Amino acid sequence: xxxxxxxxxxxxxxxxxxxxxxxxxxxxxxxIFPIPLLYLTxxxxxxxxxxxxxGVIVFLLHLSGGICVVTRLAGxxxxxxxxLGMGMILYQALFPAIIFWCTAIIIRFFQLQSxxxxxxxxxxxxxxxxxxxxQYCMWVFGIQEGYxxxxxxxxxxxxxxxxxxxPIIGKQLLTMLLLLVPASFVLLIWYKNYRxxxxxxxxxxxxxxxxxxxxxxxxQPNWYRKIKSLPWMAHSCVDNPVVTIKVVGNQxxxxxxxxxxxxVVVMPESAFNVSNFEYLPELLQLWNAYHLSKPIHxxxxxxxxKEDNYYNSLHWVSNGVxxxxxxxxxxxxxxxxxxxxxxxxxxxxIYFKSDLSIxxxxxxxxxxxxVATDFVPYICSExxxxxxxxxxxxxxxxxxxxxxxxxxxxxxxxxxVLLARFRAMQWQRDIVYVSYTHSLFINKQGIGKxxxx
Numbered sequence: 001x002x003x004x005x006x007x008x009x010x011x012x013x014x015x016x017x018x019x020x021x022x023x024x025x026x027x028x029x030x031x032i033f034p035i036p037l038l039y040l041t042x043x044x045x046x047x048x049x050x051x052x053x054x055g056v057i058v059f060l061l062h063l064s065g066g067i068c069v070v071t072r073l074a075g076x077x078x079x080x081x082x083x084l085g086m087g088m089i090l091y092q093a094l095f096p097a098i099i100f101w102c103t104a105i106i107i108r109f110f111q112l113q114s115x116x117x118x119x120x121x122x123x124x125x126x127x128x129x130x131x132x133x134x135q136y137c138m139w140v141f142g143i144q145e146g147y148x149x150x151x152x153x154x155x156x157x158x159x160x161x162x163x164x165x166x167p168i169i170g171k172q173l174l175t176m177l178l179l180l181v182p183a184s185f186v187l188l189i190w191y192k193n194y195r196x197x198x199x200x201x202x203x204x205x206x207x208x209x210x211x212x213x214x215x216x217x218x219x220q221p222n223w224y225r226k227i228k229s230l231p232w233m234a235h236s237c238v239d240n241p242v243v244t245i246k247v248v249g250n251q252x253x254x255x256x257x258x259x260x261x262x263x264v265v266v267m268p269e270s271a272f273n274v275s276n277f278e279y280l281p282e283l284l285q286l287w288n289a290y291h292l293s294k295p296i297h298x299x300x301x302x303x304x305x306k307e308d309n310y311y312n313s314l315h316w317v318s319n320g321v322x323x324x325x326x327x328x329x330x331x332x333x334x335x336x337x338x339x340x341x342x343x344x345x346x347x348x349x350i351y352f353k354s355d356l357s358i359x360x361x362x363x364x365x366x367x368x369x370x371v372a373t374d375f376v377p378y379i380c381s382e383x384x385x386x387x388x389x390x391x392x393x394x395x396x397x398x399x400x401x402x403x404x405x406x407x408x409x410x411x412x413x414x415x416x417v418l419l420a421r422f423r424a425m426q427w428q429r430d431i432v433y434v435s436y437t438h439s440l441f442i443n444k445q446g447i448g449k450x451x452x453x
């Protein structure tokens with residue numbers, strides 16, 4: 001293959017990453033990244049090696065933030081983190097390589113000569129890669145899940161009007177509509193005729209209509225202004241639970257003074273390192289109406305031990321009394337758990353120095369009855385890795401608490417917010433999103449507003 005053809009292949013891979021790395025500015029490039037790749041399918045017979053090179057570049061750029069996290073967590077054993085990250089990239093690059101190889105075999109076996117038909121086959125192969133990455137690419141680590149932060153629809157959450165069709169036709173069909181735009185443009189480049197122009201214009205019509213469509217304003221719910229956030233890591237000042245709870249109590253007083261209408265204060269995931277709130281009822285009384293001047297609900301994340309397991313848990317305290325605990329049902333690889341084949345003493349020493357990894361719970365998702373409505377809790381990755389809600393309260397708004405401290409300064413922090421906006425549109429659920437860097441109310445249209453405005 002000529003150098004210019006290799007440049008087109010590399011260009012496609014880079015274009016696939018840029019809308020995620022700088023989503024606020026170049027989200028629109030997501031419509032363009034397939035063009036160099038699909039253009040090559042007419043002039044080159046792409047093979048396993050082409051797919052592997054393309055995959056390595058794609059995943060190296062997309063996963064660069066995650067590799068930095070894994071490396072940083074390894075501390076002095078940072079080289080192990082680098083090797084894990086590079087191993088992940090090489091493993092993930094195998095699937096596009098296999099897809100390229102299988103697609104080339106199909107084209108040769110059926111002796112497909114029509115450029116348009118070959119284009120359709122390659123377009124289907126690209127759609128298969130997107131589906132695999134989004135749904136299944138992490139299966140080797142012991143759980144059937146993918147990496148949702150690479151889905152090409154995600155950058156479009158920067159312009160929520162473009163995702164109006166998402167709850168109507170679903171993610172897979174909308175993905176195909178997106179891919180039809182670059183595919184029809186490639187046909188236009190190849191044939192340079194009115195038929196190609198008509199196909200390209202037809203593929204663009206749904207997106208143009210969505211961009212011009214006036215979406216009716218959804219009235220904010222009555223509870224919206226009664227919820228505020230305290231995006232603060234309470235144990236950053238001291239490890240003594242008595243002092244920590246008193247310090248948080250002082251912060252709650254300030255919030256009440258600033259926002260007299262407040263009834264609920266939400267703190268992020270892992271806000272406390274106190275793991276036995278169930279046995280501290282006297283201390284929690286420091287958050288009751290007597291000490292704070294009014295009764296409020298406090299929702300926060302911390303860990304707790306239960307039945308010889310250690311859970312990442314959401315706690316709900318109302319007027320100084322612990323009401324419910326909900327244990328996280330999903331555990332993140334490396335930061336919360338190791339896969340079975342990685343779970344050896346050496347790896348645990350590096351990533352779990354306290355020897356406490358997070359267990360996945362099987363408790364049913366509960367409801368939190370506050371401000372005259374019921375909220376459903378989701379803890380960080382539960383919101384991001386569930387493609388459909390795993391609760392039975394389809395109309396209830398969601399409270400999502402997130403720990404993004406490990407991602408500070410990374411593009412992934414912004415991608416998590418985009419994915420939360422995407423889920424709000426996809427599930428048609430209002431979401432209260434609270435992390436250490438973002439506190440947002442996200443409505444069903446995917447529009448985010450600061451909680452503490």
